[in-house]
Amino acid sequence: MSIRGKAYIAGIYEFPGRKAADKSLAQLHGEFAKGALEDAGLTYADVDAYYCAGDAPGLGGLAMAEYMGLKLQHIDSTETGGSSYVAHIGHAAAAIAAGKCNVALVTLAGKPKSQRPGTPRGGIEHDAPEYGFEMICGPRVVNMYAMAAMRHMHEYGTTSEQLAWIKVAASHHAQHNEHALMRDVVTVDDVLSSPMISDPLHRLDCCVITDGGGALVIVSPEIAKTLDRQCVKVLGHGEAPKHLDGGRVDLTYTGAAWSGPKAFEEAGVTHSDIKYMSIYDSFTITVLETLEDLGFCEKGQGGKFVADGNLISGVGKIPFNTDGGGLCSNHPANRGGMTKVLEAVRQLRNEAHPKVQVDCDIALAHGTGGSIGTRMGSATVILGREDS
Amino acid sequence: MSEQKIKIRVPFINEETEHFWNATGEGKLLVKQCADCNEYHYYPRTICPFCMSDNTEWKESPGTGTVYTYSIMRRVPVPYCIAYVTLDEGITMMTNIIDVDLETIKIGMKVKVSFVDTGADCALPFFTAA
Ligand SMILES: [Zn+2]
Numbered sequence: 214m215s216i217r218g219k220a221y222i223a224g225i226y227e228f229p230g231r232k233a234a235d236k237s238l239a240q241l242h243g244e245f246a247k248g249a250l251e252d253a254g255l256t257y258a259d260v261d262a263y264y265c266a267g268d269a270p271g272l273g274g275l276a277m278a279e280y281m282g283l284k285l286q287h288i289d290s291t292e293t294g295g296s297s298y299v300a301h302i303g304h305a306a307a308a309i310a311a312g313k314c315n316v317a318l319v320t321l322a323g324k325p326k327s328q329r330p331g332t333p334r335g336g337i338e339h340d341a342p343e344y345g346f347e348m349i350c351g352p353r354v355v356n357m358y359a360m361a362a363m364r365h366m367h368e369y370g371t372t373s374e375q376l377a378w379i380k381v382a383a384s385h386h387a388q389h390n391e392h393a394l395m396r397d398v399v400t401v402d403d404v405l406s407s408p409m410i411s412d413p414l415h416r417l418d419c420c421v422i423t424d425g426g427g428a429l430v431i432v433s434p435e436i437a438k439t440l441d442r443q444c445v446k447v448l449g450h451g452e453a454p455k456h457l458d459g460g461r462v463d464l465t466y467t468g469a470a471w472s473g474p475k476a477f478e479e480a481g482v483t484h485s486d487i488k489y490m491s492i493y494d495s496f497t498i499t500v501l502e503t504l505e506d507l508g509f510c511e512k513g514q515g516g517k518f519v520a521d522g523n524l525i526s527g528v529g530k531i532p533f534n535t536d537g538g539g540l541c542s543n544h545p546a547n548r549g550g551m552t553k554v555l556e557a558v559r560q561l562r563n564e565a566h567p568k569v570q571v572d573c574d575i576a577l578a579h580g581t582g583g584s585i586g587t588r589m590g591s592a593t594v595i596l597g598r599e600d601s
Numbered sequence: 602m603s604e605q606k607i608k609i610r611v612p613f614i615n616e617e618t619e620h621f622w623n624a625t626g627e628g629k630l631l632v633k634q635c636a637d638c639n640e641y642h643y644y645p646r647t648i649c650p651f652c653m654s655d656n657t658e659w660k661e662s663p664g665t666g667t668v669y670t671y672s673i674m675r676r677v678p679v680p681y682c683i684a685y686v687t688l689d690e691g692i693t694m695m696t697n698i699i700d701v702d703l704e705t706i707k708i709g710m711k712v713k714v715s716f717v718d719t720g721a722d723c724a725l726p727f728f729t730a731a
Binding site: 339340342343344345346347348349350351352353355356359360361363364367408409410411412413414457458459460461462464587 | 608610611612613614615617618622640641642643644646650651669670671672673674675676681683684685687691692693694695696697708725
C-alpha cells in the first residue's frame, strides 16, 4: 500500500512574530490550529485526528484535544524532535488512506525566548539510557553538530567557506521575508569572521532562536475536493531514526540516507523532478550532510554542491529554504520541521514571495530532530501541486 | 588524575550502570563484550544490541584509542574539548580530551584514558595524549 495521492495538505499557518511572551503554550497551539483550519476553510469541529510532539503541553494530544474541544478518532504524538511534524504528515496520510480519519491537524508551538522562569522542563531526561555517559562530557547542541562537521571536513575536505555558502543562500532569501528574524544579506566572509562558537562552527553557522510555531491540516481526497483552497498532494514519505549504533559511530551521514530513498520511491519521482526543497537547517552542516544523503550530490561532494550560490533562488540549480529557513527566519521552539513543510506548501501554491517563487510542481521537505552528533529522527516528504 | 581546570559533572547512575561507575572509582574503564557474538558495544547494556544475547560480560579496557572527532567549545567561561574516541577494541565513546593544549588536538591523535575524580566514589573516563 502506498500513500501516494491519498491525502492533501489543505491549510497552513505560520506565526508571524518571533516572540510570544504574552501567550500561554496551549494558547499558541490553539491559535495556530485555528489559523491553519481557517486557511483550509475548516473549523475545530471538522477535525477528527490530531498530531503533536513533545512541545505540546501536558499529555500532549489529550490536553490539546480538550483545550480545543476536538472530538477525535485518531491521535498520534510521535516525538522525533524537530522532524516530528514532517513524520506526522506521513502518519496522517497513512491513517487517512486506511480510513481511520479524514481531517488531521498538526501543531507546533514553543517559546524558548520568553519562557517564564521556573517552567518545568518536559520529558524524563535522567532516565534516558545514554544520559549518565553523555552529560558528564558537556554536550551542548552546537558542539554535537560541530563534531559532525569536523569529521566531515576530515574525511571529505569540506571547508568552512563551503558551509558558509549555505548561510549566504538563506540570507539572500530572508531579505524578502518581512517576518524573518535576520534580514541582512551576509557574505562568506561575514560568516567566517563571526565568532567561533564550537570549532568549526561560527555564530553564523547556527540557526536563530525564536518563539512561535505553526500548524498544518491534512485531509482526504474527498474533503479536498469540497474545499475552495488550493490543496497540495502528498506524494511520498520516509522516516528513519539514526543513532550511535552501540558504539559504531559515523557522524558523516544522517538518517536522510534512509528516509530519502523511501520518499522518492513512494512518490515515483527522481531528483530532477524536484523544483524546490526545504532542508532542515539547524546548522549549516545539517544542510550539507542532508543534501548528500538525499542524493542531490555524491557523498562527500556537498561542499562543492552548496558553493557559489547554487542554493539561491534564481541563481543556482535548485533553491532551498526560500523563506530564509531556520538559519535566518524562524526556528520556533528549536524545532524546524514544521516551517520546512510550510514553505514547501507556499511554493507549490505559488504563494512564496515573488522574488523567490519558482515554477514548482514538485517539492521536497526534510526534517531532522535530535542531534546529528548522537541520535536523530529523519523524515522526508515529497509533495506535489494539486493536479500533479 | 587530571590537574586541568574543568567542570566536573557527577554522573547520573542507575541499576544497570552502577558497576561501570564503581570501577571508574578504582581507575578502571570497563566495556561490555558479548560472549555469543564477540562484539563490543558502548555505552554498556545488559542485552547485546547486536544479537540480543543477555550473555554480555564486563571487560577491562586498556583505555587506549584515537580521536574520531572533537570540537572545542569556545563561548563558555572555561573552553573545553568534547570528543568521540575510538577505543582499540573498535567502539567509539563520547568523552573530553584533557590536560593538553586544546589547539594541538587533531583527529587521529593517539590518546589514553585519564580519570577525573568526582569526589563521589566515581571518576570521569576522559582522555589525554598517549
Ligand atoms: Zn551479541
